[in-house]
Amino acid sequence: MTPGRKAEATRQALLEAARIVIARDGFANARIADIARQAGKSVGVFYTYFDDKPALFAALLETFHADLVALTPPPPAYEEDTEAAVRSALAGFWATYRRYHPEMLGLLETGLADPDVLEVWRKMRQRGIRRFAFRIRRQQERGRCRGLDPELAASALHGMLEFTCFNWHSGRLDFPQGKVADERAIDTLYEIVARALELDGPADGVPTGA
Amino acid sequence: MTPGRKAEATRQALLEAARIVIARDGFANARIADIARQAGKSVGVFYTYFDDKPALFAALLETFHADLVALTPPPPAYEEDTEAAVRSALAGFWATYRRYHPEMLGLLETGLADPDVLEVWRKMRQRGIRRFAFRIRRQQERGRCRGLDPELAASALHGMLEFTCFNWHSGRLDFPQGKVADERAIDTLYEIVARALELDGPADGVPTGA
Amino acid sequence: MTPGRKAEATRQALLEAARIVIARDGFANARIADIARQAGKSVGVFYTYFDDKPALFAALLETFHADLVALTPPPPAYEEDTEAAVRSALAGFWATYRRYHPEMLGLLETGLADPDVLEVWRKMRQRGIRRFAFRIRRQQERGRCRGLDPELAASALHGMLEFTCFNWHSGRLDFPQGKVADERAIDTLYEIVARALELDGPADGVPTGA
Amino acid sequence: MTPGRKAEATRQALLEAARIVIARDGFANARIADIARQAGKSVGVFYTYFDDKPALFAALLETFHADLVALTPPPPAYEEDTEAAVRSALAGFWATYRRYHPEMLGLLETGLADPDVLEVWRKMRQRGIRRFAFRIRRQQERGRCRGLDPELAASALHGMLEFTCFNWHSGRLDFPQGKVADERAIDTLYEIVARALELDGPADGVPTGA
DNA sequence: TATGAATGAGTATTCATTCAT
DNA sequence: AATGAATGAATACTCATTCAT
Numbered sequence: 018m019t020p021g022r023k024a025e026a027t028r029q030a031l032l033e034a035a036r037i038v039i040a041r042d043g044f045a046n047a048r049i050a051d052i053a054r055q056a057g058k059s060v061g062v063f064y065t066y067f068d069d070k071p072a073l074f075a076a077l078l079e080t081f082h083a084d085l086v087a088l089t090p091p092p093p094a095y096e097e098d099t100e101a102a103v104r105s106a107l108a109g110f111w112a113t114y115r116r117y118h119p120e121m122l123g124l125l126e127t128g129l130a131d132p133d134v135l136e137v138w139r140k141m142r143q144r145g146i147r148r149f150a151f152r153i154r155r156q157q158e159r160g161r162c163r164g165l166d167p168e169l170a171a172s173a174l175h176g177m178l179e180f181t182c183f184n185w186h187s188g189r190l191d192f193p194q195g196k197v198a199d200e201r202a203i204d205t206l207y208e209i210v211a212r213a214l215e216l217d218g219p220a221d222g223v224p225t226g227a
Numbered sequence: 228m229t230p231g232r233k234a235e236a237t238r239q240a241l242l243e244a245a246r247i248v249i250a251r252d253g254f255a256n257a258r259i260a261d262i263a264r265q266a267g268k269s270v271g272v273f274y275t276y277f278d279d280k281p282a283l284f285a286a287l288l289e290t291f292h293a294d295l296v297a298l299t300p301p302p303p304a305y306e307e308d309t310e311a312a313v314r315s316a317l318a319g320f321w322a323t324y325r326r327y328h329p330e331m332l333g334l335l336e337t338g339l340a341d342p343d344v345l346e347v348w349r350k351m352r353q354r355g356i357r358r359f360a361f362r363i364r365r366q367q368e369r370g371r372c373r374g375l376d377p378e379l380a381a382s383a384l385h386g387m388l389e390f391t392c393f394n395w396h397s398g399r400l401d402f403p404q405g406k407v408a409d410e411r412a413i414d415t416l417y418e419i420v421a422r423a424l425e426l427d428g429p430a431d432g433v434p435t436g437a
Numbered sequence: 438m439t440p441g442r443k444a445e446a447t448r449q450a451l452l453e454a455a456r457i458v459i460a461r462d463g464f465a466n467a468r469i470a471d472i473a474r475q476a477g478k479s480v481g482v483f484y485t486y487f488d489d490k491p492a493l494f495a496a497l498l499e500t501f502h503a504d505l506v507a508l509t510p511p512p513p514a515y516e517e518d519t520e521a522a523v524r525s526a527l528a529g530f531w532a533t534y535r536r537y538h539p540e541m542l543g544l545l546e547t548g549l550a551d552p553d554v555l556e557v558w559r560k561m562r563q564r565g566i567r568r569f570a571f572r573i574r575r576q577q578e579r580g581r582c583r584g585l586d587p588e589l590a591a592s593a594l595h596g597m598l599e600f601t602c603f604n605w606h607s608g609r610l611d612f613p614q615g616k617v618a619d620e621r622a623i624d625t626l627y628e629i630v631a632r633a634l635e636l637d638g639p640a641d642g643v644p645t646g647a
Numbered sequence: 648m649t650p651g652r653k654a655e656a657t658r659q660a661l662l663e664a665a666r667i668v669i670a671r672d673g674f675a676n677a678r679i680a681d682i683a684r685q686a687g688k689s690v691g692v693f694y695t696y697f698d699d700k701p702a703l704f705a706a707l708l709e710t711f712h713a714d715l716v717a718l719t720p721p722p723p724a725y726e727e728d729t730e731a732a733v734r735s736a737l738a739g740f741w742a743t744y745r746r747y748h749p750e751m752l753g754l755l756e757t758g759l760a761d762p763d764v765l766e767v768w769r770k771m772r773q774r775g776i777r778r779f780a781f782r783i784r785r786q787q788e789r790g791r792c793r794g795l796d797p798e799l800a801a802s803a804l805h806g807m808l809e810f811t812c813f814n815w816h817s818g819r820l821d822f823p824q825g826k827v828a829d830e831r832a833i834d835t836l837y838e839i840v841a842r843a844l845e846l847d848g849p850a851d852g853v854p855t856g857a
Numbered sequence: 858t859a860t861g862a863a864t865g866a867g868t869a870t871t872c873a874t875t876c877a878t
Numbered sequence: 879a880a881t882g883a884a885t886g887a888a889t890a891c892t893c894a895t896t897c898a899t
Binding site: 462463464465466542545546547548549550551555558559562563566584585586589590592593594596597599600601604605607609610611612613617621622624625626628629632633635 | 672673674675676752755756757758759760761765768769772776794795796799800802803804806807809810811814815817819820821822823827831832834835836838839842843845
């Protein structure tokens with residue numbers, strides 16, 4: 018009934034094929050012909066669904082972005098700074114960056130050289146950064162995290178999460194033999210974040226100088 | 228007298244030109260012709276000094292690597308975990324990643340899709356990671372940093388440093404308007420690292436659960 | 438109906454165009470762009486059908502080789518040493534080397550400097566040489582051709598045929614004005630071969646010393 | 648005293664180096680830089696002695712040509728058609744084509760595609776062909792070699808000599824393992840030529856039909 | 858004369874994109 | 879909607895040749 022039921026399937030097949038090829042060959046090395054072949058389609062049909070190669074990546078990023086948005090509700094909806102809540106958020110990140118590993122690869126490969134991609138990446142990061150900054154400020158209201166610049170620290174911590182999740186999921190950089198297990202990964206990231214945010218620190222202590 | 232004095236100058240001019248073009252256009256977009264023109268040379272001379280584009284990048288990485296090595300002496304020679312020592316190390320990183328910003332860009336753009344580049348990048352990271360892991364283990368001997376997996380945490384912290392220095396120096400991603408000032412950058416990175424390594428923590432306290 | 442009917446036509450057009458350009462300009466001077474233009478196609482399509490220039494030549498040689506194989510049945514199938522049989526074989530050679538003149542040109546131009554081409558050429562020659570050697574040995578069993586080393590003589594005679602057919606067909610070397618007429622060419626080659634093989638010699642005479 | 652004593656030595660060194668490189672890599676693959684290096688000279692000096700690459704080859708051919716001329720005195724001075732005389736002439740060819748193997752390689756590789764080279768090659772061949780034709784005509788005056796077209800047969804026989812000497816000296820085509828020994832080579836070529844010219848045939852017999 | 862760094866025209870090759878079927 | 883052959887602009891790379899020293 019729905020017109021385009023089949024069309025939508027083809028589009029999805031191309032998107033999925035692109036992710037497979039990108040993960041295997043890298044973004045720059047991914048040729049349209051390879052993607053089409055991986056999808057079991059002809060080259061030509063690619064252009065029925067996407068204007069050009071950048072448009073394909075934009076489509077991939079859209080889903081990625083949407084999932085990140087779903088994962089990170091706006092500040093008012095933030096959960097408490099309990100260990101369970103933070104762990105759960107980290108687990109969400111970890112899972113999301115696994116799912117969207119090809120997209121992250123594309124972001125790293127092209128983001129800094131392509132203004133359009135950069136803009137999307139920036140927006141995606143801002144969401145996560147805002148949340149970190151929010152947490153830091155809330156801690157500071159409680160007398161903790163003194164000496165931390167909320168914006169800068171949030172950028173650094175989010176960078177750590179983003180890059181490290183990507184790194185460990187890629188299985189190519191720091192731990193090529195045997196990818197990092199989910200639990201150990203989340204544990205480690207939690208321990209660092211918890212220290213940085215002083216989640217368990219003394220109510221009104223003076224953790225760092227200054 | 229020295230034969231090749233002029234040749235070496237040309238080689239250096241090409242390397243320097245490449246860095247400028249890469250920083251401006253990105254690595255993938257950097258054409259040999261652009262690099263040659265930027266150096267005020269003809270296309271052909273490029274191939275007098277480099278086998279191909281990858282060889283040029285390998286040459287760039289060599290200097291970067293050498294500087295990082297100089298920056299991170301082997302563990303036995305490590306300084307104490309005093310604030311001054313750690314700050315100084317971070318300042319070194321910050322400066323080095325500014326100097327080698329084009330190289331980092333190339334690493335991000337091509338490292339995950341080119342095995343040869345990846346191998347160099349891995350080696351460069353390993354030095355920094357080993358140092359972090361060493362510090363964490365030393366803290367653990369002192370009863371601190373319980374619950375931190377030295378290898379994983381080191382990978383994550385080094386990733387934060389590397390990515391964040393690059394990010395802030397690029398002036399394109401998180402803080403496009405007005406780059407991050409040196410002091411604020413180093414301060415922020417120090418505050419996070421100090422917390423993660425519990426540099427100021429209680430001698431034998433139990434900072435985190437577990 | 439047949440998928441690829443059009444594709445095969447294009448491939449053939451390129452092969453035929455290549456032969457024309459090679460015959461006109463020589464193999465080394467034949468540019469891909471010229472071949473494509475001669476075929477009325479774009480440069481790019483060349484690479485749809487051939488990996489590179491050597492691959493094109495390999496494809497040309499394949500047909501040449503196949504025709505030579507068809508022309509020279511294996512020893513058991515050899516005809517008698519009658520004048521008619523030998524003349525017919527020579528006529529076959531003469532015609533084949535006319536048809537595949539561009540291929541011979543490529544063989545001479547590149548064969549000695551390109552191991553892959555050399556290998557094909559060697560195989561093609563071996564067939565003809567084996568046949569000559571077979572004939573010589575058969576004559577020796579009849580008491581003729583004493584003093585002829587079958588292998589060496591066969592190599593020399595085949596060389597004469599191959600080089601001379603090429604030479605006369607080329608119309609550039611020995612008889613530039615007015616190519617050699619078919620009948621005169623075949624007559625001359627027959628007279629020489631007949632003498633060398635002593636096709637008409639005395640049954641058990643002693644034609645040469647030794 | 649002689650101006651250019653040293654200069655002449657350099658020129659000779661370049662010529663000799665060119666022959667070595669051509670024999671090793673083939674003519675088309677021989678780069679000026681390789682030749683200069685082989686001669687222990689700089690690239691630039693090449694152009695002090697030769698206008699361009701073709702000029703170098705022309706110089707090589709000059710010596711080759713001169714030697715061939717010395718080897719084949721004009722018809723009036725011909726030796727008799729005794730076995731010893733013909734064998735000696737063949738031995739001269741065999742030795743000359745060994746000495747000038749690089750030149751022959753260049754002739755085959757470029758002669759058919761370069762009019763200037765072709766012209767030289769043609770002249771060189773004509774001398775040998777004229778001698779063969781002269782011998783054939785003399786035999787015909789004696790009632791032998793009936794049915795042989797002197798010009799065509801001479802072209803074919805000379806082609807056999809030229810190509811076969813080259814072939815066997817190259818050690819790459821027909822007998823790659825173990826080059827052909829001098830004596831066997833000359834013997835074989837003599838046996839064929841002797842039959843073709845009917846050097847030992849009956850005074851007024853009818854060797855072949857026609 | 859000799860050097861070797863520099864030049865740049867010439868060519869092969871790639872691959873995103875188009876379009877007739 | 880789908881096909882896949884065809885297009886051609888873009889770009890890496892080669893190497894004979896020049897020229898300042």
